[in-house]
Amino acid sequence: MMLVCWTFYLFTLGFDAAAADASAAPPTSPASDASPAPSFGVDDSRLEGRDRYHLAGREVARGEVLKVLAGPNWPDVHRWRVTVIGQGRQVVLHDFATHTALAPWRDRCLVRGYEAGHWHLEPGFVTNGKPTIYVQASDGTVLHRQDDYEGGPEALAAALAAAHQTTQLRKPRPDYKPEADPDRRRRLFPLPRLPWSLYLGGAAVLLVLLFLWRKA
Amino acid sequence: MFYLRWLLVPLLLLCPEPPALAPVSMTARVAGPVLEDGTEVDLDLPARLHVRNRGGSDGAGLCVFASMRHSGLWADEPVFMAMFEWMFTRPGGGYPEKVDRMVQRYCTLEGKPLPPYVQIEGSDLEPLRRAVRAGLMPGVTYYRSPTGRYGGRRIPHMVNLVAAGPKWWAILDNNFPGTIEWMSQEEFLRSYTDGSGKGWAIIPLTPGPPPLPRNP
Numbered sequence: 001m002m003l004v005c006w007t008f009y010l011f012t013l014g015f016d017a018a019a020a021d022a023s024a025a026p027p028t029s030p031a032s033d034a035s036p037a038p039s040f041g042v043d044d045s046r047l048e049g050r051d052r053y054h055l056a057g058r059e060v061a062r063g064e065v066l067k068v069l070a071g072p073n074w075p076d077v078h079r080w081r082v083t084v085i086g087q088g089r090q091v092v093l094h095d096f097a098t099h100t101a102l103a104p105w106r107d108r109c110l111v112r113g114y115e116a117g118h119w120h121l122e123p124g125f126v127t128n129g130k131p132t133i134y135v136q137a138s139d140g141t142v143l144h145r146q147d148d149y150e151g152g153p154e155a156l157a158a159a160l161a162a163a164h165q166t167t168q169l170r171k172p173r174p175d176y177k178p179e180a181d182p183d184r185r186r187r188l189f190p191l192p193r194l195p196w197s198l199y200l201g202g203a204a205v206l207l208v209l210l211f212l213w214r215k216a
Numbered sequence: 217m218f219y220l221r222w223l224l225v226p227l228l229l230l231c232p233e234p235p236a237l238a239p240v241s242m243t244a245r246v247a248g249p250v251l252e253d254g255t256e257v258d259l260d261l262p263a264r265l266h267v268r269n270r271g272g273s274d275g276a277g278l279c280v281f282a283s284m285r286h287s288g289l290w291a292d293e294p295v296f297m298a299m300f301e302w303m304f305t306r307p308g309g310g311y312p313e314k315v316d317r318m319v320q321r322y323c324t325l326e327g328k329p330l331p332p333y334v335q336i337e338g339s340d341l342e343p344l345r346r347a348v349r350a351g352l353m354p355g356v357t358y359y360r361s362p363t364g365r366y367g368g369r370r371i372p373h374m375v376n377l378v379a380a381g382p383k384w385w386a387i388l389d390n391n392f393p394g395t396i397e398w399m400s401q402e403e404f405l406r407s408y409t410d411g412s413g414k415g416w417a418i419i420p421l422t423p424g425p426p427p428l429p430r431n432p
Contacts, residue, residue: 043310
């Protein structure tokens with residue numbers, strides 16, 4: 001009796017919740033735990049309840065999965081995104097995969113090709129060229145953009161190198177001059193660290209000399 | 217329905233205890249891709265691309281394959297995108313070995329290469345956090361709704377993880393397309409594993425869309 005009452009009460013609550021949700025009700029109406037669970041599609045009797053990691057169907061160690069999720073050489077989160085849009089993109093993708101000029105950038109960049117109008121490009125990407133190529137840092141900053149591929153892989157590699165120069169965190173500066181870069185917090189005429197009596201004696205001598213010079 | 221509920225109140229008062237239900241969280245909530253505090257989902261699959269779960273040929277749910285479709289759409293990965301519809305005429309329900317088998321069979325029949333993906337089981341959240349940070353959209357088990365969906369009852373189900381931040385985690389439920397359910401990490405862990413370590417996730421390794429372009 002108790003179970004029937006609670007079941008019906010919860011059913012009425014679920015009815016109201018479903019009505020309030022603007023989206024839609026789930027396929028099965030809610031009920032109490034006493035009734036069989038609705039089959040949304042996970043067969044949990046097949047899950048062992050212990051940590052297991054599978055990559056391409058074979059069981060692997062946790063570390064291997066974490067490494068794969070971080071990217072093979074460059075973590076995906078730090079890789080540049082090269083987005084090639086529109087007609088002629090297959091040539092660019094092929095060059096990126098095979099041409100020696102672009103070999104140094106292969107691991108560093110994550111390259112994808114799209115037809116114009118793909119939802120991945122909404123909003124913000126503009127397609128004017130055949131193809132249009134965007135090179136972006138992981139935060140989305142556009143490092144380079146070109147609307148044609150007339151220069152071929154060599155020109156694209158040069159553009160990537162130029163973008164790399166501007167984004168390097170540690171830039172080599174062999175012509176750096178420390179004297180041209182003073183610590184501006186220091187005083188203009190710094191005094192050496194001497195005992196105060198020496199400064200006092202020096203000041204006295206200066207006063208005597210000044211007095212004698214005026215007298216003469 | 218409203219009056220019927222009040223008729224039940226005297227009977228409920230006589231009942232000594234309510235049935236065991238998961239407590240409804242005070243923080244978890246259903247919203248859109250942006251919360252009122254400004255937190256945004258990490259993986260914003262447009263609502264127009266959300267699919268609704270349905271049954272396979274035997275009536276059992278296809279939530280695993282609906283989640284794979286979301287992951288596939290996010291990554292523009294053709295095999296994961298197509299599996300949901302392909303399963304309409306096949307028995308529903310899913311578990312890790314079945315997913316491997318079905319993906320293999322689909323690729324063989326359609327002549328497509330096997331997509332790279334990882335499956336994990338247990339209660340380890342670090343791979344999920346890393347996956348979301350890398351822009352990959354995992355399908356994850358979901359046993360209880362922290363916001364009280366499904367009447368708070370246990371439901372073996374698979375949804376998509378779309379945010380894994382320090383404060384908020386969020387899921388896209390294929391029974392409630394168009395909405396996002398936000399929760400704390402602890403609430404997600406409870407929902408993901410049901411407290412029994414029976415968590416299961418499918419993580420495609422094909423990267424998602426490029427970041428939105430921004431000026432340097």
